[in-house]
Amino acid sequence: MSGYKNFAIVGAGTLGNYIVQQFLKEKAVGTVNDVVVLTRQGSKTTLVGDAKVIPVDYSNPGSIKNALTGVHVVICTISGAALDVQRKIAEAAKEAGVKLFIPSEFGGITEGETEGLFGQKANIQDELKVLGIPYTFFYTGPFADYIWAPFLNLDITSGKVSVGGDGNKPISFTSRPDIARYLSYVLTHFPPEQLKNKSFTIAGDNKSFNEIFKAYERKTAKKLEVTYVPVSELDAKLATNPEDISTYLHKFWATTGPFPRTDNHLYPDWNPTPVLDNLPVA
Ligand SMILES: NC(=O)c1ccc[n+]([C@@H]2O[C@H](COP(=O)([O-])OP(=O)(O)OC[C@H]3O[C@@H](n4cnc5c(N)ncnc54)[C@H](OP(=O)(O)O)[C@@H]3O)[C@@H](O)[C@H]2O)c1
Missing domain, CATH: 3.40.50.720 (NAD(P)-binding Rossmann-like Domain)
Known part of the structure; x- marks a missing residue:
């Protein structure tokens, strides 16, 4: 204790x-x-x-x-x-x-x-x-239960989302x-x-945006319109406005990858919720 x-x-x-x-x-x-x-x-x-x-x-x-x-x-x-x-x-x-x-x-x-x-x-x-x-x-x-919001271009319930890179890099949520x-x-x-x-x-789950979007489409039977913004374009936006937090985070997610190791095991009964269980439903 x-x-x-x-x-x-x-x-x-x-x-x-x-x-x-x-x-x-x-x-x-x-x-x-x-x-x-x-x-x-x-x-x-x-x-x-x-x-x-x-x-x-x-x-x-x-x-x-x-x-x-x-x-x-x-x-x-x-x-x-x-x-x-x-x-x-x-x-x-x-x-x-x-x-x-x-x-x-x-x-x-x-x-x-x-x-x-x-x-x-x-x-x-x-x-x-x-x-x-x-x-x-x-x-x-x-935050797996929070980032699906318009200010990050991730309002999944609107049917239109935008991510950096090719959307394939896993992210720890x-x-x-x-x-x-x-x-x-x-x-x-x-x-x-x-x-x-x-x-x-700590990481409740590791998933790429593409994996999440595909699972969301399967679950809701709705097609998402996904825009992929090249990292070079994110860099150009950040050069113009370094305070653009949405662009900053999308660049980080597109280029960093999941946590290489976690301390999840230090709380054996933690059992965090999968990211897909945290998605909003329209
Ligand atoms: N990983 C993610 O997806 C994610 C998402 C969001 C945030 N975060 C991080 O989580 C942490 C908490 O963010 P949050 O979004 O929970 O914070 P927040 O809701 O924006 O702000 C928390 C509280 O800070 C107080 N506050 C606001 N302006 C202040 C000021 N000028 N001086 C002193 N206190 C002020 C306010 O409380 P009072 O009105 O009661 O003073 C406000 O309710 C941050 O480090 C943030 O970067 C991470």
Whole structure:
């Protein structure tokens, strides 16, 4: 057992809400004592469940430190431009005596990346190492239950999708509930030395977009119109707009391949859901 009993989730949105729900379940059975959620003052975010919510002014280190006093593990689930706020959160967490800091990763392996979103996440990792607060990184691949959306040109229910490359490269996917279960398991069951300054790579399933599209067509008896965008075209788009997150991710998926190894086996009863079970149905 880790001995960690008090958890804070910072910015409970698309992913964090699932993590909050999972830790509330752990609280209900006595595995954890306290689950708090840090939120921006005046935020309109709605949480499912009854976690203790603490409004925080992230520009004020004292405000963050007060919210994290007594917390053993901080799990950051903020995103985009807000990722840089993690520097201040980590500094305040160290001051407050937090024992373990989980930065907002939850995608591809970012170690060694220098550009775009993953470069931004890798920078935060470097800063945690310099700060000297113990950390754990969780790599999950794209969320199997979330990415089928218009902003990624993957709204499968519309009948039209677009992917980078030839669509044949397998990708490691994990759903948000499966991520939340894995996280809560290792953070409560493993001894601190197995968690501190370690990374965990998990994959609910490995499938290429073409395999997924074919299976979807079989399941729904609907034909999908798939556009394949050459990687050279993705590169040209990124040169014009490096902030284009959809193009950035499609290039990453088209060129990287699945995780070479995973830590799925460390939670033998995990049993994640196959990606096909996570597809929306029109
Ligand atoms: N692998 C994938 O497919 C995938 C998909 C999506 C995201 N991700 C990754 O998962 C992580 C979490 O992303 P997400 O989509 O769950 O996050 P999100 O829903 O966009 O944001 C989470 C919360 O962050 C808080 N927040 C927003 N702006 C903020 C700011 N300027 N300063 C401080 N807090 C702010 C908000 O909470 P309050 O309003 O309560 O303050 C928000 O609900 C990120 O690392 C992201 O890159 C991965």
